[in-house]
Amino acid sequence: MDAVPDSAGSEPTADDPAQAERIERFWERATAQASEWGAARHAADLxxxxxxxxxxxxxxxxxxxxxxxxxxxxxxxxxxxxYEVDDEPLPAPGDLSIVLDGSGEPQALIRTTEVTVVPFDAVSTDHAHREGEGDKSLAYWRAEHERCWRGTLAATPYEFDTTMPVVCERFEVLYPK
Known part of the structure; x- marks a missing residue:
């Protein structure tokens, strides 16, 4: 089954100390490999x-x-x-994130390498391909993201529009390698 868009990510709940501990242990293992990350090493102190x-x-x-x-x-x-509705800053190059699986287990440490904001109808074929979902085509990307955002934006003051701003983010996996 093809995956649908990933824009509606979720964060772990703050009231799960066991999950918080697993995330912290993952981070400790990842930072042990920090010499392989180059400039991201300072992040261990953050x-x-x-x-x-x-x-x-x-x-x-x-x-x-x-x-x-x-x-x-x-x-x-x-x-x-x-991001506006959630009062969160846009991602920026250099940002680190721990990506969880469906059961909340940490699986990857990623670093944002590039962020652009473009209208929905200006998202590139290259970006759609890099998202890696479905058949990797722009047509697939547009259909699935429109469907997703029509749903997720329904709970906000906004509604889907082909000129709406989309945050296109590229990243690299730092851990595991």
Whole structure:
């Protein structure tokens, strides 16, 4: 089954100390490999990065993190309005994140390498391909992201529009390698 867009990622709940401990242990293992990251080494002094999963369901989170670990997924996209609604900053190059699977287990440490904000209808074929989902085509990307954002934006003051701002993010896997 083809995966659907990953824009509606979720974060672990703060009231799960066991999960927080697993994330912290993962971070400790990852930072032990910091000499391989180059400039990201200083991040070990900044505290544990945000941990979240791609997608809006456990099955989708599993599918998408598997694409990341295989190297098929090196990009993601989200509706810029979601950051505004959640009062969160846009991602920036150099940001680190711990990607969780569908059961909340940490699977990958990624570093954002590039962020651009473009209208939905200006997302490139290259970006769609880098997301690694479905047949990797722009047509697939547009259909699935429109479907997803029509649903997720329904709970916000915004609604899907082909000119809406989309945050296109590229990333690299730092751990495991």
């Amino acid at each position: 505290g544990t990065p945000a941990a979240w999963s791609f997608g809006d369901s456990p099955d989708l989170a599993d599918d998408l993190v598997a694409l990341v670990l295989r190297g098929d997924k090196t990009a993601t996209a989200s509706a810029a309005w979601e």
